[in-house]
Amino acid sequence: MITASHVIKDYGNTRAVDDISFEVKEGENLVLLGTSGCGKTTTLKMINRLIAMSGGSITVNGKDITQQSEETLRRSIGYVLQHNSLFPHYTVEENIAVVPALLKWDKARIKARTYDLLEKVHLSANDYLSVYPHELSGGQQQRVNIARALAADPPILLMDEPFGALDTITRAAIGKEFSEIDEFMRKTIVLVTHDVKEAFLLGDTICILNEGRIVQQGKPADLLFHPANDFVKEFLSASYLQLALNTVKVKDIWNEFTEQNILDNHSAVSEITENSSLWDLMEKGIKEPGMDIIIVKNKEGIYRQISKEDVFRSVAKFNYTS
Ligand code: ADP
Numbered sequence: 001m002i003t004a005s006h007v008i009k010d011y012g013n014t015r016a017v018d019d020i021s022f023e024v025k026e027g028e029n030l031v032l033l034g035t036s037g038c039g040k041t042t043t044l045k046m047i048n049r050l051i052a053m054s055g056g057s058i059t060v061n062g063k064d065i066t067q068q069s070e071e072t073l074r075r076s077i078g079y080v081l082q083h084n085s086l087f088p089h090y091t092v093e094e095n096i097a098v099v100p101a102l103l104k105w106d107k108a109r110i111k112a113r114t115y116d117l118l119e120k121v122h123l124s125a126n127d128y129l130s131v132y133p134h135e136l137s138g139g140q141q142q143r144v145n146i147a148r149a150l151a152a153d154p155p156i157l158l159m160d161e162p163f164g165a166l167d168t169i170t171r172a173a174i175g176k177e178f179s180e181i182d183e184f185m186r187k188t189i190v191l192v193t194h195d196v197k198e199a200f201l202l203g204d205t206i207c208i209l210n211e212g213r214i215v216q217q218g219k220p221a222d223l224l225f226h227p228a229n230d231f232v233k234e235f236l237s238a239s240y241l242q243l244a245l246n247t248v249k250v251k252d253i254w255n256e257f258t259e260q261n262i263l264d265n266h267s268a269v270s271e272i273t274e275n276s277s278l279w280d281l282m283e284k285g286i287k288e289p290g291m292d293i294i295i296v297k298n299k300e301g302i303y304r305q306i307s308k309e310d311v312f313r314s315v316a317k318f319n320y321t322s
Pocket residue numbers: 011014016034035036037038039040041042043
């Protein structure tokens with residue numbers, strides 16, 4: 001759906017983006033992760049031609065982006081910015097309707113879409129349709145912002161620190177909700193963030209950037225367990241345990257358990273499946289203080305008991321040399 005090939009951006013004598021290449025398949029999320037000034041936003045804005053490349057090429061849906069009009073290109077691409085970019089004198093309903101109205105959708109279709117989107121971003125249409133942006137909290141504004149970017153159902157979304165203006169707790173909660181909305185799951189997304197946890201939560205593939213170059217590109221588990229160099233290792237080290245618990249799935253450690261872990265028992269925790277992360281296992285599996293055995297059922301119907309110690313022992317095995 002999107003390919004970037006040896007893309008370069010120079011500002012005078014400064015090379016802001018230096019020979020970047022990546023590919024995003026349909027329905028996948030690519031995260032550009034790195035500290036401020038490493039070239040993330042410049043890379044993102046070259047995809048929808050808000051910034052012109054100095055070298056290399058980008059294709060969207062198989063077509064070179066410089067061979068089509070900016071208007072045609074941008075029609076297939078939604079764009080979400082960190083800072084609230086809602087129109088202050090438009091209601092929530094009018095803000096969401098901007099692009100569909102430009103595309104001359106009829107009123108009934110716009111209304112139905114607006115209702116549907118507000119429900120998807122967990123705002124009640126009855127309560128919020130007629131409200132102005134200044135009457136909303138930061139988190140609510142960002143939900144409307146996301147609904148607006150989705151309004152005309154573009155197949156591609158570019159998101160620049162979409163949760164960046166929110167406090168840490170709201171940010172993590174909205175990030176998780178967002179990752180679970182079916183409409184987002186179908187979209188091809190390029191997302192820029194400096195937040196390692198957000199990158200791991202939302203990225204199918206993560207590119208770690210430094211000084212305009214991709215230092216490593218891969219699936220979250222590749223970066224975590226096979227870092228290309230000390231830079232990547234350092235970058236992820238502060239959040240290592242949390243990232244590992246979130247990245248390793250129950251099915252990854254399933255075969256580590258011995259026969260004695262197998263139970264004939266029907267009290268498995270229903271929210272936990274083989275595809276749950278070890279983080280979810282710890283969070284949702286342990287219902288009562290002091291309880292440290294979690295019973296999990298796999299798709300073949302086999303029950304196993306997993307203790308907290310099992311979880312930590314397993315995570316320790318997925319170390320840098322595994
Ligand atoms: P990030 O999004 O990772 O914070 P940017 O893509 O915004 O980084 O910037 C990458 C580099 O390009 C930085 O060194 C920044 O100072 C420089 N830069 C960005 N925009 C311009 C500009 N319009 N003119 C000159 N330098 C710029």
